[in-house]
Amino acid sequence: MKSRYLASIILFLCLCCTLTSKAQETDQADSVSSSRGGNEFSWDISITIDMVYESTFIIGTEKKVALDFLELDLLIDVYYRGFFFQSNKHRYNRYDERVEIGYELAVNENYEIDLISKIYLTGFSASGLFDNGEPIEELAGINPREYLSSQGIRYRRYLPNAVYWVDVATNLFSNVHDGWVIDGFYSYILQRRNWDINLGAGASFFSNEMNNYYFSVQPEEATSSRPVYQAGAGYRLQVEAFVQHPLSEAWLFTGGVTLSHYSNSISDSPLVVRDNIIRAQVGVRYVF
């Protein structure tokens, strides 16, 4: 708990310092430079329709009927005076792991430092990945793992045709666990005519507390086929490739694949099916 309070204080102080310095900058240079766009409002709304194949990660959550492979998502990106709510466009993994809420502490042409809140590991319960699903026999009796956002700081560096970032985040706003995560990703973009080809690789390190919350099996959850398990700290490595191509002024074609490798501390959990997960998807996006 101490680490959470310490992290909260550091984040609060960072926010206060930056807000003060931003106010001073506005007084001095508001009419000189608008490259930050700090006083502007922008938004994007899009609907995505994807056919998705994903190897099963959590036991019992296999997709069963054809329409389960069709995923619909509403993506809303809003930016106002440094505050943002966005879906990370440099990633092609699950949408719920792409949503980011944050505030720009410092930003220029080369780098950006943000306060960030996002989901690094998705939750699940006895009814699978979503609470409204039907009960799953293999997961019966487990405590729900909530869809929890972690809050922290992101350093993002912009290169000519690439971007990389490192997040350090902890669970500040709930008492569910005290875990923390370090998440880094590098994305390189190739432009071929009207196609964008994104190649990326990343690593996430999950602390003991965070992994235990999601992947341990507590004594009250144990059954004959689900022994007690203590996960401990672990990591996830990912490589990703995806393409984007505009079909019209409103429609975008997307397609790509993400390969994830989980450490033994995660994959050995009775709740987890395998250590290597492949997610391939192809779809279209309507941009409003």
Added chain:
Amino acid sequence: MFFEQWFKWTLLLWLFFSTFQVAAQSNKVIQLGLHAQPNKCVALNQGRECFAKMLVNWRLEQINDYCLSIKYLNRQVVTIKCWQQSIMGQLEYEFQSSSDAQLLLTRSSDNKMLASATIQVSWLYKVSARKRRWRLF
């Protein structure tokens, strides 16, 4: 669950029929004048170079020497191809620009413009306050 399945099927059907409609609209008969197909190029982001392979057709009423040229915004006119003693012509053109351009068909003898066609460059994502900072986006 029923609503979700129903919604997915409705969306798939709508997508299918809107694609069919676009395909039907693209089968136009070439008339007199200068025409480029497609005449619109869509880039992913505002300000990006847009690429398109275009089929350019022209047809006039008199046989003569003609030249096809292109004028990009704030750039000089560039001749693409000339035809001698022709009444019609066709070529595949590799378009590349970040702004609109105009195809011009002129009579070689007096350089008089007889027909034109505009190629419109548009984009899916406009430059927003948040995207502008990165060179690529």
